[in-house]
Amino acid sequence: MRCIIGAPKGTKDILPEVIYKWHFVEEIVRSLSLIFGFKEIRTPVFENTSLFKRSVGDETDVVQKEMYTFIDKGGRSVTLRPEGTAGVVRSFIENSLFNQVLPLKFFYINTFYRYENPQAGRYREFHQFGAEIFGSSSPQSDVEAILFAKSFFDKLGIKNLLLIINSIGCHSCKERYSKSLKDFFAPKEENLCYRCKQRIANNPFRVLDCKKQNCQEISKNAPSIVNFLCSECIVHFDLVRKLLDSFGIAYVVDPKAVRGLDYYTRTVFEFVSGELGSQNSVCGGGRYDNLVEQMGGPALPALGFAVGLERLFIVANQQHIDITKPQSCDIYIASATEDCRITAMEMSFLLRLNKNIICEYDISNKNLKSQIKYADKICAKFLLIIGEKEKKMNLGIVKNMETKETFKVKLLPREEFMDGIISVCC
RNA sequence: GUGGGUAUAGCUUAGCUGGUUAAAGCGCCAGUUUGUGGCACUGGAGAGCGUCGGUUCGAAUCCGAUUACCCACCCCA
Numbered sequence: 001m002r003c004i005i006g007a008p009k010g011t012k013d014i015l016p017e018v019i020y021k022w023h024f025v026e027e028i029v030r031s032l033s034l035i036f037g038f039k040e041i042r043t044p045v046f047e048n049t050s051l052f053k054r055s056v057g058d059e060t061d062v063v064q065k066e067m068y069t070f071i072d073k074g075g076r077s078v079t080l081r082p083e084g085t086a087g088v089v090r091s092f093i094e095n096s097l098f099n100q101v102l103p104l105k106f107f108y109i110n111t112f113y114r115y116e117n118p119q120a121g122r123y124r125e126f127h128q129f130g131a132e133i134f135g136s137s138s139p140q141s142d143v144e145a146i147l148f149a150k151s152f153f154d155k156l157g158i159k160n161l162l163l164i165i166n167s168i169g170c171h172s173c174k175e176r177y178s179k180s181l182k183d184f185f186a187p188k189e190e191n192l193c194y195r196c197k198q199r200i201a202n203n204p205f206r207v208l209d210c211k212k213q214n215c216q217e218i219s220k221n222a223p224s225i226v227n228f229l230c231s232e233c234i235v236h237f238d239l240v241r242k243l244l245d246s247f248g249i250a251y252v253v254d255p256k257a258v259r260g261l262d263y264y265t266r267t268v269f270e271f272v273s274g275e276l277g278s279q280n281s282v283c284g285g286g287r288y289d290n291l292v293e294q295m296g297g298p299a300l301p302a303l304g305f306a307v308g309l310e311r312l313f314i315v316a317n318q319q320h321i322d323i324t325k326p327q328s329c330d331i332y333i334a335s336a337t338e339d340c341r342i343t344a345m346e347m348s349f350l351l352r353l354n355k356n357i358i359c360e361y362d363i364s365n366k367n368l369k370s371q372i373k374y375a376d377k378i379c380a381k382f383l384l385i386i387g388e389k390e391k392k393m394n395l396g397i398v399k400n401m402e403t404k405e406t407f408k409v410k411l412l413p414r415e416e417f418m419d420g421i422i423s424v425c426c
Numbered sequence: 427g428u429g430g431g432u433a434u435a436g437c438u439u440a441g442c443u444g445g446u447u448a449a450a451g452c453g454c455c456a457g458u459u460u461g462u463g464g465c466a467c468u469g470g471a472g473a474g475c476g477u478c479g480g481u482u483c484g485a486a487u488c489c490g491a492u493u494a495c496c497c498a499c500c501c502c503a
Contacts, residue, residue, distance in 0.1 A: 120496080
């Protein structure tokens, strides 16, 4: 059946039958964050458009073509968040969190929005678990972030992820590299595409990403970032690698790994999976040492990463990671007559509210047989039958649906009833 | 934004070269004698074939457009 109005393109409902998987993953995020000292932060779903333009970068694809931007009734341009870092950085500065003891570590589980054509592992609304660390420039914090992500995957039982790392240099390295790229591209400007001609001036790194044939050809011989790293950046990257080595974390250095968001500096990393189809990245992140200052805050180093949860589930399913479905009904209370039905209802509330037992009873006037069938279908562990004769004798029949064993319990007094149920069912 | 594929009951599908009330399995609902589930049997509800338009005496079957989904490019998680 088709609803008159369907869900927007690229969005998905998460139905009750699978929500427990999300709860499971979210619970791992929360418990792990607690242990690792990352505190949850919640920021708005929408921000002022300029926030993303300035932080993510005006020339990036995310800003250029993927943002859900609209004018609100007050004439303000606002945008549904396409990523998590910008909002957290904004909040960090706006709430003067830099005055607290540093470093500070945050995590979030949020929805994000990108106007893209959906495909495997890509949606217009998607979920990310992300983490950010503010106030440390040391390689330890890079590895702290990487190990946090790694521990999360390990805890879930996800295997065979490849960790890719690279250094794209600090502000001054990028500056020098940028200048070199400009010098390289300038004489060839005529052969570049319209967009790239503009990019040379604004953001020459993006020319390297352009997929127009001509631009790609020209980019082939462009200088590589590797040759522009300053000694500090080289030392930093070496230390990151040494730390990873000493922890026995396998990784691959890929000099071409460049994150598509402008704010990244120095270490960038990514966890990729071979079980994902074309969108093979489950986690991406890196350092953004200039962003806080650039957004009006103090000059503080920072870094972070984000895990795409939809993609994570694809990998988890591929690897048959089993997440046990929680019990949906402990006891179903069936009733034979109208009068018994009321008793069933009373008993349900007693058990629910006093004993935390997941308890169901008939709310649709089914006959006894149908009620029992229903109890079976919802996988009730126990069945309590309130029968007419038994009720007169102050008794109810409890049946273990699996073993078919039956027991009798007193209905009154209430305390005795509840104790009786507990002793039989727990 | 571009390219390819798909579009039939809740789900998975059959409907060949156009022809009467569109079919099956699963699921759902009800019943199979008095108050007890999972099996079996019987019956029932449920789609007018994504949408709009065209060709035709006649279309789920042909053509066009459109939308959505799947996959890919780009980019990202």
